[in-house]
Amino acid sequence: MTDKLNDAHQARYSRQILFHEIGERGQGRLLASRVTLVGCGALGTVLANTLVRAGVGFVRICDRDFIERNNLQRQVLFDEDDIAANLPKAEAAARKLRRINSGVTVEGVVTDVNHTNIERLAEGAHLLLDGTDNFETRYLINDLAVATGRPWIYGAVIGATGMCMPIIPGETACLRCVFDEPPPPELTPTCDTAGVIGPAVNIVASFQAQEAIKILTGRSDALIRGLMNLDIWTGRNTIVNVQPGFEKGDCPCCKRKRFDYLDGSAGSRATSLCGRDAVQIDPRRDGGRTNFEAVAAKLRGIATGEVLQNAFMVRCTVGEYDITVFADGRAIIKGTADVETARTVYAKYVGA
Amino acid sequence: MRLTINGKEQEITGADTVADLLRRFELLPVRVAVEVNEELVPRATFESAALNNGDAVEIVTLVGGG
Numbered sequence: 001m002t003d004k005l006n007d008a009h010q011a012r013y014s015r016q017i018l019f020h021e022i023g024e025r026g027q028g029r030l031l032a033s034r035v036t037l038v039g040c041g042a043l044g045t046v047l048a049n050t051l052v053r054a055g056v057g058f059v060r061i062c063d064r065d066f067i068e069r070n071n072l073q074r075q076v077l078f079d080e081d082d083i084a085a086n087l088p089k090a091e092a093a094a095r096k097l098r099r100i101n102s103g104v105t106v107e108g109v110v111t112d113v114n115h116t117n118i119e120r121l122a123e124g125a126h127l128l129l130d131g132t133d134n135f136e137t138r139y140l141i142n143d144l145a146v147a148t149g150r151p152w153i154y155g156a157v158i159g160a161t162g163m164c165m166p167i168i169p170g171e172t173a174c175l176r177c178v179f180d181e182p183p184p185p186e187l188t189p190t191c192d193t194a195g196v197i198g199p200a201v202n203i204v205a206s207f208q209a210q211e212a213i214k215i216l217t218g219r220s221d222a223l224i225r226g227l228m229n230l231d232i233w234t235g236r237n238t239i240v241n242v243q244p245g246f247e248k249g250d251c252p253c254c255k256r257k258r259f260d261y262l263d264g265s266a267g268s269r270a271t272s273l274c275g276r277d278a279v280q281i282d283p284r285r286d287g288g289r290t291n292f293e294a295v296a297a298k299l300r301g302i303a304t305g306e307v308l309q310n311a312f313m314v315r316c317t318v319g320e321y322d323i324t325v326f327a328d329g330r331a332i333i334k335g336t337a338d339v340e341t342a343r344t345v346y347a348k349y350v351g352a
Numbered sequence: 353m354r355l356t357i358n359g360k361e362q363e364i365t366g367a368d369t370v371a372d373l374l375r376r377f378e379l380l381p382v383r384v385a386v387e388v389n390e391e392l393v394p395r396a397t398f399e400s401a402a403l404n405n406g407d408a409v410e411i412v413t414l415v416g417g418g
Binding site: 039041042043044130131132133134135138155156157158161162163173178179180181182183184187188189190191194196227229236238240241242243244245248249250 | 358359380382383385387390391392394395396410412414415416417418
């Protein structure tokens, strides 16, 4: 790789290049790097925004969800027009980011990242980024990162508190070195149950983005070592020394090489979206296929009120349930947190 | 004994181990990571990890939102 940048790059990224820890060489590396971002909600939008502006050459954004009005308080890439246009998050984010920086490649993928597709979605990525809102997907990212020797950056936020931890497999503690098993979902507060404030999101995601830039510019020597534990409200921030968990521990993932989430032995086919009174059904996990047009036609026949449809999803209300079916066949059933009820609704109105 | 827990010094009695301390604060081991004197205590050893007068303990709850 040559260190010399063309004039347009020199001009566009001049303030970042002036920062001596990055320089022209670091900028060149950013432009040549590829990342996969899993989840594009609160943390994900701030991460994507920062990295696309910084000139990361290829950013793939994967998200399974649509935008709700209560997202706008903190999810910085979305606006009211996106909701009116009925856009899924990955598509809305990609469109906005291409207007922000046309000189890099941004790819939006509307999908649920799971063990059947994560390897493909992360293909060619130098770094994996965590913008997810659940532990199952984070443990999956951790598995893939360790199995393929690629770094990833854990980030999470709730209320006014958050965490950030860069993970370099084989060198620093992985997520399972610190928390060998995820806590049960029913014991874990989510942003939909406990709330979250914008400053906490921005600060945590900015730490993630900063660590990402260090890794991508070849400055892993400057990484924060440990688990950052941030309380934005009180201002008490600590870094937990987790290295003994890696050096002395018996981690199921990075020591015993058990990839329970990547091989599909852990995880679920239908996911209750905690605190949202909604369940995601993914028929592909059972080997099923969905004809999107046929589903849309079927819903038009039974919907209570208007059916909204575009290239990405079809949405309507049937009785007490709000049903959204995505072009990839997934559905989000709102109006129940019970997986079995949602499966029944799905089978009845969308397809078995 | 005197312990500094998440930056606050306090008098704690009847908590000889990390597991005792978590029970005292009604914290579930599966949701937390514990650092004593700037070293992570592996979860599997919470029951046997002894606490001593003057120890600095950090208890962090795993965060899942995003």
